[in-house]
Amino acid sequence: MPGRRLSPPNSLLSNLRPHSPPPLALCSSQALCVVTTGAGVNHIDLEECRRRGVLVANVGGTFSKDVADYAVGLLIDALRRITMSDRYLRNGLWVTRGAYPLGSKVGGKRVGIVGLGSIGSAIAKRLEAFGCKISYLSRKPKPTAHYRYISNIIDLATESEILVVSCSLTKETHHIINKQVLQALGKEGIIVNIGRGAHIDEPELVRSLVQGEIKGVGLDVYENEPNVPKAMFEMENVVLTPHHAVLTPEALSDALQICITNFEAFFAGKPLLTQVVSD
Amino acid sequence: MPGRRLSPPNSLLSNLRPHSPPPLALCSSQALCVVTTGAGVNHIDLEECRRRGVLVANVGGTFSKDVADYAVGLLIDALRRITMSDRYLRNGLWVTRGAYPLGSKVGGKRVGIVGLGSIGSAIAKRLEAFGCKISYLSRKPKPTAHYRYISNIIDLATESEILVVSCSLTKETHHIINKQVLQALGKEGIIVNIGRGAHIDEPELVRSLVQGEIKGVGLDVYENEPNVPKAMFEMENVVLTPHHAVLTPEALSDALQICITNFEAFFAGKPLLTQVVSD
Numbered sequence: 118m119p120g121r122r123l124s125p126p127n128s129l130l131s132n133l134r135p136h137s138p139p140p141l142a143l144c145s146s147q148a149l150c151v152v153t154t155g156a157g158v159n160h161i162d163l164e165e166c167r168r169r170g171v172l173v174a175n176v177g178g179t180f181s182k183d184v185a186d187y188a189v190g191l192l193i194d195a196l197r198r199i200t201m202s203d204r205y206l207r208n209g210l211w212v213t214r215g216a217y218p219l220g221s222k223v224g225g226k227r228v229g230i231v232g233l234g235s236i237g238s239a240i241a242k243r244l245e246a247f248g249c250k251i252s253y254l255s256r257k258p259k260p261t262a263h264y265r266y267i268s269n270i271i272d273l274a275t276e277s278e279i280l281v282v283s284c285s286l287t288k289e290t291h292h293i294i295n296k297q298v299l300q301a302l303g304k305e306g307i308i309v310n311i312g313r314g315a316h317i318d319e320p321e322l323v324r325s326l327v328q329g330e331i332k333g334v335g336l337d338v339y340e341n342e343p344n345v346p347k348a349m350f351e352m353e354n355v356v357l358t359p360h361h362a363v364l365t366p367e368a369l370s371d372a373l374q375i376c377i378t379n380f381e382a383f384f385a386g387k388p389l390l391t392q393v394v395s396d
Numbered sequence: 397m398p399g400r401r402l403s404p405p406n407s408l409l410s411n412l413r414p415h416s417p418p419p420l421a422l423c424s425s426q427a428l429c430v431v432t433t434g435a436g437v438n439h440i441d442l443e444e445c446r447r448r449g450v451l452v453a454n455v456g457g458t459f460s461k462d463v464a465d466y467a468v469g470l471l472i473d474a475l476r477r478i479t480m481s482d483r484y485l486r487n488g489l490w491v492t493r494g495a496y497p498l499g500s501k502v503g504g505k506r507v508g509i510v511g512l513g514s515i516g517s518a519i520a521k522r523l524e525a526f527g528c529k530i531s532y533l534s535r536k537p538k539p540t541a542h543y544r545y546i547s548n549i550i551d552l553a554t555e556s557e558i559l560v561v562s563c564s565l566t567k568e569t570h571h572i573i574n575k576q577v578l579q580a581l582g583k584e585g586i587i588v589n590i591g592r593g594a595h596i597d598e599p600e601l602v603r604s605l606v607q608g609e610i611k612g613v614g615l616d617v618y619e620n621e622p623n624v625p626k627a628m629f630e631m632e633n634v635v636l637t638p639h640h641a642v643l644t645p646e647a648l649s650d651a652l653q654i655c656i657t658n659f660e661a662f663f664a665g666k667p668l669l670t671q672v673v674s675d
Binding site: 344 | 461462465466468469470472473476477478479481482483484485486490491494495496498499500501502503504521522524525526527621622623624629635636637638639640641643644645646647648
């Protein structure tokens with residue numbers, strides 16, 4: 118409203134799009150609380166927030182189960198070739214060429230989960246019901262997890278037939294899936310990524326798919342969204358979805374309520390419901 | 397081999413394609429054993445076999461887990477719109493039109509399983525890990541099942557948000573999903589069929605999809621395979637795969653071994669490993 122003077126904000130709502138600008142850049146020095154509508158906080162400078170005494174809240178585990186469901190959906194899809202064979206059928210090829218090539222069994226697969234937080238744990242729980250054998254990587258072993266802990270990504274890839282990326286994006290996990298990891302995973306390997314695009318060195322991934330160095334992928338996130346490497350559009354062994362693992366109407370409604378509750382707590386001087394603490 | 401006299405067969409291997417001819421029609425009166433390479437026996441006249449003293453074997457539960465995995469994959473796919481959004485992305489629409497419409501949450505959904513045999517039970521076990529609420533229909537309650545038993549299909553459809561068809565095809569289950577069931581399921585309802593095409597009145601299903609009377613489907617089987625109603629090819633809310641829920645290389649290898657074991661048992665005069673008994 119032209120001419121109206123706005124008070125400097127002391128709280129800020131940040132949306133969940135990964136390419137949204139870092140909110141602190143937009144934020145006056147008086148902002149004391151940042152509430153993001155997502156689970157990831159890689160778009161927020163937590164260290165700077167801590168230095169300035171700015172509280173940060175995300176929506177906690179609201180989206181974790183939906184993301185885990187989606188990860189399992191991508192995994193089954195990539196292994197059993199659901200999306201690919203739907204395309205085959207719609208193109209009329211079942212009639213003219215006959216049966217679509219077989220996919221691969223889910224049960225018994227060795228699955229390596231990169232990051233056993235709330236999402237990774239929910240993925241593991243679901244995959245156990247399919248008879249998969251779960252290993253995981255995290256900064257340190259989780260005392261409550263009964264899965265096999267592997268302390269480095271190369272060993273995890275070597276021991277796994279499928280890697281599922283479900284960690285948060287940090288300096289340490291940027292390009293955690295690189296050329297060496299892809300090679301360690303090998304020709305029969307499948308990668309599912311429902312974390313962030315920058316977890317994977319995307320040009321290396323595309324190269325390894327083109328060369329047949331891994332078997333396939335199920336991706337919901339990309340390094341430069343909404344742009345996806347064009348070379349993958351023509352590939353049969355990839356499932357590509359537009360960053361919506363996190364999104365269901367039901368979870369969005371829950372997330373909105375958590376954001377409101379966090380703001381109410383902040384303005385009432387009470388502890389935030391789902392505060393993020395940098396470590 | 398021309399001129400060579402063949403002994404009348406006393407056993408017969410039937411393949412698993414649903415449109416294969418009824419094997420007894422090809423079979424001499426001396427055939428005393430029919431071994432089918434699939435789980436379904438709807439292509440075999442069990443009553444006639446019983447009358448003639450012909451033993452029948454299938455491959456038992458070899459394929460059950462793979463089919464269950466696939467059913468869950470179709471269910472997640474139809475709810476969370478994986479295949480549809482892959483198509484959206486590959487058509488370049490993420491860049492030009494933005495986000496793809498949200499799918500619906502898996503957790504908490506009321507799922508009605510039509511037929512709680514080895515496949516239905518495996519589906520139920522998997523869906524429990526996603527937090528779905530399971531009910532089932534079968535001829536009588538299963539003493540070992542802790543799910544809610546519902547004794548007729550209309551009530552099951554009324555109480556469910558998703559129906560998964562996993563029963564065997566018999567006179568009683570032919571077109572078990574008909575107009576009344578579709579209406580009882582309602583506008584938010586999803587159907588997954590990994591049973592047989594003839595479980596569903598297909599023209600009624602297509603009509604209900606066109607009219608928006610149900611929300612969507614995930615289908616692996618059809619009434620007149622490999623022909624699929626053309627009207628569905630243009631639909632966004634359907635996942636269509638070419639009857640391969642049952643097929644993985646690993647399970648085929650297991651099935652082959654079971655067939656061999658059944659033949660060996662038959663010729664050795666021992667009990668068949670996986671004999672089918674008509675009831």
